[in-house]
Amino acid sequence: MYDPNSDPRNLPNTAFTARGGSPLDSLPLATDLEADLVVVGGGVTGCSAALHAAEGGARVVLLEANAIGWGATGRNAGHVAPASKLSLEEAVTRYGPVHGRRFNDACEAGPDLVFGLIERHGIEAELKRGGVIVAAHSQAAVEELRHRVEVMRAEGKPAHWFDREEAARRTGSPLYRGATWAKRGGAINPLAYARGMARAATARGARVFEHSRAEGIVRQGRAWRVSTASGSVTAPKVIIATNAHTDGLWSGLRRSIVPARSYHFVTEPLPDELARTVLPGAAVMTDRRRLLIGLRLTADNRIHFNGYGPINGPDTGSDIARTVARLEEIFPQLRPVKLDMSAAWSGWMAMSAAGTWKLHRLADGVTAALGCNGRGVAMGSFFGRDLALHALGTPEADLTIPFERLLKIPFYPLAALIARFELARRDRLDKAEMEALRRDNAARTGPGA
Numbered sequence: 001m002y003d004p005n006s007d008p009r010n011l012p013n014t015a016f017t018a019r020g021g022s023p024l025d026s027l028p029l030a031t032d033l034e035a036d037l038v039v040v041g042g043g044v045t046g047c048s049a050a051l052h053a054a055e056g057g058a059r060v061v062l063l064e065a066n067a068i069g070w071g072a073t074g075r076n077a078g079h080v081a082p083a084s085k086l087s088l089e090e091a092v093t094r095y096g097p098v099h100g101r102r103f104n105d106a107c108e109a110g111p112d113l114v115f116g117l118i119e120r121h122g123i124e125a126e127l128k129r130g131g132v133i134v135a136a137h138s139q140a141a142v143e144e145l146r147h148r149v150e151v152m153r154a155e156g157k158p159a160h161w162f163d164r165e166e167a168a169r170r171t172g173s174p175l176y177r178g179a180t181w182a183k184r185g186g187a188i189n190p191l192a193y194a195r196g197m198a199r200a201a202t203a204r205g206a207r208v209f210e211h212s213r214a215e216g217i218v219r220q221g222r223a224w225r226v227s228t229a230s231g232s233v234t235a236p237k238v239i240i241a242t243n244a245h246t247d248g249l250w251s252g253l254r255r256s257i258v259p260a261r262s263y264h265f266v267t268e269p270l271p272d273e274l275a276r277t278v279l280p281g282a283a284v285m286t287d288r289r290r291l292l293i294g295l296r297l298t299a300d301n302r303i304h305f306n307g308y309g310p311i312n313g314p315d316t317g318s319d320i321a322r323t324v325a326r327l328e329e330i331f332p333q334l335r336p337v338k339l340d341m342s343a344a345w346s347g348w349m350a351m352s353a354a355g356t357w358k359l360h361r362l363a364d365g366v367t368a369a370l371g372c373n374g375r376g377v378a379m380g381s382f383f384g385r386d387l388a389l390h391a392l393g394t395p396e397a398d399l400t401i402p403f404e405r406l407l408k409i410p411f412y413p414l415a416a417l418i419a420r421f422e423l424a425r426r427d428r429l430d431k432a433e434m435e436a437l438r439r440d441n442a443a444r445t446g447p448g449a
């Protein structure tokens, strides 16, 4: 299977690099250090862990193989979703009655954590509130989303359902059968956010080393010695926060997830008048198609959105014609859509068998959080904090989700192939539902409309 760590060492040009703040430009580790905690991985999860542990008074060392934000964190769409991918019933089945509810509550509160960190540490991360819209393309999606709204309302939580007309007004798209709006969510510049957290951590005494891949972890008395090519850190606690970029550092960890590539694009800047018609009622939107669609309007009037492409292997480019057709179908007023190909990029998500995050205690003092499944700006911040608090003494019972056994995915060498088949199956289902939607919309608006 292609190793995501084989991607080029430089962060690609994305919708966020221009306003992502300056890189940390930290030197590689070149000595032997002692610390209370070593964090491996400088994405949102590792930076949150380092920041929270440093705030709690720990001596922290963060090791990043490339640069802060080089992984999914510096390439994601910056949607800060206030909702779990799992329904409450699914979360309870997955994590048990106490932790399942806690997990979904944490997902709903995720944006408060992210926005709170940005505000508390004065991070310039283009924070945009305004909520997240999830649009329904099929009747099944209508029923599922309405059910979620009802469950949330019954618990006294804020949740909104928009009928077809209101959904069209709020999204600027005539396509959908309805939509939910989760007011607590929003959007950020994820690269600026991670760099800001790393800087806030260093201001509290954490030491950040870039271009410092952790190559080995060995027991040394009651502590762990984490070694890089040119140095080492010895500490009683280690947090591994490497998600889709998990390498062979800890035996079996890489085999517990399947990395999947996701492609992103921005359009050329839109004239103000046209930009005002796109998503006037929220900061970001997605719909319930199985193959992710995510959309937002950037500060400079571009639409940033997901594209189609091969989920494994080197980045050989995506299916641009299909990607553009999808955007034009959502917003026909933008035809013909013009992409800015100087900012077209891809990144890696860690898919897990259960379709959601996992926490592991790999050994006494060594923990890991991974399996973002495409949702990690808020949850990575959350689980980074959870693991930091655990390293500082918070008992497992008080964490959002419990630690689970490390399970290797069976037939791993075939996992990429199986994932491709699964993707093709989902694509077929999406296509059939979109056909039904088109027929339904044509019948409503009349022939030729």
Ligand SMILES: Cc1cc2nc3c(=O)[nH]c(=O)nc-3n(C[C@H](O)[C@H](O)[C@H](O)COP(=O)(O)OP(=O)(O)OC[C@H]3O[C@@H](n4cnc5c(N)ncnc54)[C@H](O)[C@@H]3O)c2cc1C
Pocket (backbone or CB within 6 Å): 040, 041, 042, 043, 044, 045, 046, 047, 063, 064, 065, 066, 067, 068, 069, 070, 071, 072, 073, 074, 075, 076, 077, 078, 079, 080, 081, 212, 213, 214, 215, 241, 242, 243, 244, 245, 246, 247, 249, 262, 263, 264, 294, 346, 347, 348, 349, 372, 373, 374, 375, 376, 377, 378, 379, 380
């Ligand atoms: C294209 C794309 C779009 C997405 N959009 C969204 C979105 O809009 N909203 C959302 O919530 N989520 C989104 N996600 C998911 C989100 O980006 C991730 O869940 C999140 O960034 C994961 O952060 P992380 O810190 O756990 O991992 P990463 O950001 O991937 O960081 C892992 C880091 O570990 C480092 N590393 C690996 N091995 C070692 C080692 N041995 N030693 C030292 N360092 C090592 C890597 O270099 C890497 O920098 C998206 C993901 C992608 C790929």
